[in-house]
Amino acid sequence: MTATEQTLTGAPSPSGASPLTAQQLSRASRVGIATASVLIGLGINAVLGEVRWGWVVVIAAPTFVLLTYVASRLVEGQRRAVDRVAAATATMAFLVVMLPLISVLWTVISEGASRLDGTFLTGDLRLTPEDLMAQRDGVAAGGAYHAMMGTLIITGLAAAIAVPLGLFTAIYLVEYGKGRLARAITTMVDVMTGIPSIVAGLFAYALFILIFGPGSRTGIAGGVALSVLMTPVVVRSAEEMLKLVANELREASYALGVPKWKTIVKVVLPTAIAGILTGVTLAIARVIGETAPLLIAAGVAQSANYNPFDGRMTSLPVFTYYQYVQPGIPTEAGVARAWAAALVLVIIVAVLFTVARVLAWILKPAGLR
Amino acid sequence: MPSSTITRATVTRRGDRVFSGLSRGAGIAILVILAGVATFLFVEGRAGIFGDTEEMSGSDSFLQYVGPLVFGTVFAATLALLFAAPLAVAVALYISHYAPRRLAQTLGYIIDLLAAIPSVVFGIWGITVLAPLLTDNIYPWLNANLDFIPFFSGTVSTSGRSMLTAGLVLAVMILPIVTAISREVFLQTPRLHEEASLALGATRWEMIRQAVIPYGRSGVISGAMLGLGRALGETMAVAIILSPSDGYFWSVLTNQNSNTIASNIALKFPEAYGLDVNRLIATGLVLFAITFVVNALARRIANAGFSGADG
Numbered sequence: 001m002t003a004t005e006q007t008l009t010g011a012p013s014p015s016g017a018s019p020l021t022a023q024q025l026s027r028a029s030r031v032g033i034a035t036a037s038v039l040i041g042l043g044i045n046a047v048l049g050e051v052r053w054g055w056v057v058v059i060a061a062p063t064f065v066l067l068t069y070v071a072s073r074l075v076e077g078q079r080r081a082v083d084r085v086a087a088a089t090a091t092m093a094f095l096v097v098m099l100p101l102i103s104v105l106w107t108v109i110s111e112g113a114s115r116l117d118g119t120f121l122t123g124d125l126r127l128t129p130e131d132l133m134a135q136r137d138g139v140a141a142g143g144a145y146h147a148m149m150g151t152l153i154i155t156g157l158a159a160a161i162a163v164p165l166g167l168f169t170a171i172y173l174v175e176y177g178k179g180r181l182a183r184a185i186t187t188m189v190d191v192m193t194g195i196p197s198i199v200a201g202l203f204a205y206a207l208f209i210l211i212f213g214p215g216s217r218t219g220i221a222g223g224v225a226l227s228v229l230m231t232p233v234v235v236r237s238a239e240e241m242l243k244l245v246a247n248e249l250r251e252a253s254y255a256l257g258v259p260k261w262k263t264i265v266k267v268v269l270p271t272a273i274a275g276i277l278t279g280v281t282l283a284i285a286r287v288i289g290e291t292a293p294l295l296i297a298a299g300v301a302q303s304a305n306y307n308p309f310d311g312r313m314t315s316l317p318v319f320t321y322y323q324y325v326q327p328g329i330p331t332e333a334g335v336a337r338a339w340a341a342a343l344v345l346v347i348i349v350a351v352l353f354t355v356a357r358v359l360a361w362i363l364k365p366a367g368l369r
Numbered sequence: 370m371p372s373s374t375i376t377r378a379t380v381t382r383r384g385d386r387v388f389s390g391l392s393r394g395a396g397i398a399i400l401v402i403l404a405g406v407a408t409f410l411f412v413e414g415r416a417g418i419f420g421d422t423e424e425m426s427g428s429d430s431f432l433q434y435v436g437p438l439v440f441g442t443v444f445a446a447t448l449a450l451l452f453a454a455p456l457a458v459a460v461a462l463y464i465s466h467y468a469p470r471r472l473a474q475t476l477g478y479i480i481d482l483l484a485a486i487p488s489v490v491f492g493i494w495g496i497t498v499l500a501p502l503l504t505d506n507i508y509p510w511l512n513a514n515l516d517f518i519p520f521f522s523g524t525v526s527t528s529g530r531s532m533l534t535a536g537l538v539l540a541v542m543i544l545p546i547v548t549a550i551s552r553e554v555f556l557q558t559p560r561l562h563e564e565a566s567l568a569l570g571a572t573r574w575e576m577i578r579q580a581v582i583p584y585g586r587s588g589v590i591s592g593a594m595l596g597l598g599r600a601l602g603e604t605m606a607v608a609i610i611l612s613p614s615d616g617y618f619w620s621v622l623t624n625q626n627s628n629t630i631a632s633n634i635a636l637k638f639p640e641a642y643g644l645d646v647n648r649l650i651a652t653g654l655v656l657f658a659i660t661f662v663v664n665a666l667a668r669r670i671a672n673a674g675f676s677g678a679d680g
Binding site: 054079080082083086087089090091093094096097098100101103104107108111164165166167168169171172173175176177181182184185188189190191192193194195196197198199200202203205206207209215228231235259260261262264265285286288289290291292295296299300317320321324325338339342345346349350353 | 382384385387388389391392393394395396397398399400402403405406409410412413456459460462463464466467468476479480481482483485486487488489490491492493494497498499506541544548572573574575577595598601602603604605608609631634635638639642649650653654656657660661663664665668
């Protein structure tokens with residue numbers, strides 16, 4: 001056949017189209033299909049009444065898939081048509097998932113930015129009668145300083161417990177552990193990963209009412225609750241990183257007569273430090289937004305409490321929750337504070353994420369950069 | 370200098386002992402903490418299960434109290450998984466096999482960012498943005514046209530505080546973890562399997578069906594189970610969105626919904642006193658048991674089918 005000959009010789013066909021591309025949907029026709037889909041979406045909207053862009057997209061997307069299938073079926077055949085539909089569907093799935101992310105970020109920024117002011121960053125919720133009057137007139141009052149301090153203290157405590165515990169456990173699993181104890185620990189770290197956050201809060205509450213008496217809610221209880229959630233994350237990431245350290249490095253160190261513990265401290269840990277710090281940062285990012293365990297274990301207060309061993313301590317997520325569900329009068333003031341606190345939380349998480357990436361890059365041994 | 374060598378040797382041995390003791394101690398501490406979680410929940414929860422129900426508000430027995438909550442928990446989590454799993458697999462395929470190579474890592478990072486947004490933020494977003502959107506556009510239509518299906522019957526909630534809204538928000542929240550695990554296994558498909566398939570003339574989609582999906586199936590299932598575990602324990606989003614009632618409700622559009630265990634604890638714990646506190650802790654123990662079983666199943670599937678898919 002001529003097509004085969006042409007393929008073998010590589011000669012252009014008389015019509016100018018290569019046989020390898022002749023039976024493919026051209027870029028122009030794909031753009032055409034996309035345009036037609038949007039027009040159909042617009043048309044249906046216009047016929048039914050007003051044009052709403054949300055619905056235009058909702059109609060245009062499946063139309064695009066359908067038209068692509070039909071066109072491809074006619075030009076390229078059944079198998080290629082299915083392939084194109086699969087590609088279009090996967091791409092659309094990704095775009096669909098982007099929608100809530102963009103919507104959440106947009107809402108938090110647009111609703112929260114207005115109240116992210118000096119009063120918010122320095123004030124607390126002990127509102128004076130003047131504040132309440134001002135608030136009624138729409139003037140900004142009240143802030144989340146106490147909640148930010150609470151988040152700082154509680155997360156700090158959680159990290160102070162979880163980082164050494166998690167790091168040493170990872171060292172045990174990678175450098176020392178063999179046999180049943182190591183296997184049991186690995187399994188239990190898995191189980192710990194799956195503990196629902198509110199259960200961790202209940203555990204810390206149940207533990208600390210034995211120490212501080214019934215009904216007690218303290219910062220340290222919140223810290224312990226978060227450390228239960230944080231430890232397995234630290235163990236997992238540190239374990240991964242320690243495993244990546246080449247065995248030759250350890251053996252070289254032993255061969256020079258360096259004891260095992262010094263090998264770990266001076267050779268293994270410095271090599272893995274980038275990954276470990278990244279893991280710790282991500283673990284902090286994971287627990288800093290936890291609401292439920294702190295609601296149970298640390299409670300809520302109206303002003304700053306710097307003592308984690310005495311009295312309730314508000315954190316930013318709990319502040320957000322209460323300002324939203326119990327906004328006070330007028331409602332808008334509390335809700336605005338809730339959004340501002342949500343914005344602060346999202347900023348903190350985004351910063352931690354970026355820090356984790358930058359750390360990973362900076363601390364990487366120079367040769368691997 | 371022979372003498373200094375000897376002293377150094379003794380010092381190092383002590384250092385070794387201390388260090389290995391420390392790390393072994395940390396490992397054992399983890400076992401102790403986990404045992405502590407179970408023990409403390411049981412000790413404090415026992416009175417809530419076996420205690421005098423006269424002194425508690427509501428239900429006659431613990432089973433009667435926890436039943437609707439277990440139903441609500443499983444219902445909400447299943448709904449979430451139903452929405453999230455297919456989407457997550459498609460997104461994972463997109464990132465691993467369709468997106469431009471250079472973009473793939475960044476796209477994965479963006480999905481991870483979704484996982485980092487605090488649940489309380491998802492909660493207030495769900496109730497202020499998503500719920501009105503759905504009640505204005507989708508729910509009345511579902512109710513009007515599909516009300517012969519029990520799920521869509523009843524009076525549509527005007528505020529959108531329904532099971533379907535909660536399930537959708539949960540779906541968004543568990544999507545990242547299911548996507549991340551699926552993406553990981555898809556990327557581990559042996560290059561040679563893929564190339565062999567393509568060399569035989571398969572299109573990209575046929576290659577995915579022949580090589581990638583069979584290889585990653587157990588990994589995807591275990592990822593979905595881990596996502597289910599997340600959804601079961603998710604608290605704040607449900608607590609903020611759902612309008613709870615007592616009892617079993619199948620309809621997903623109304624104001625009457627079975628609450629979830631976690632959300633029920635979050636809503637009632639701050640004001641609870643006496644034996645009610647113990648009963649709430651006991652429901653927490655039940656939740657712990659459910660998530661434990663689901664996660665154990667996920668691990669078993671991962672280990673049985675595919676050795677490299679360790680979440």
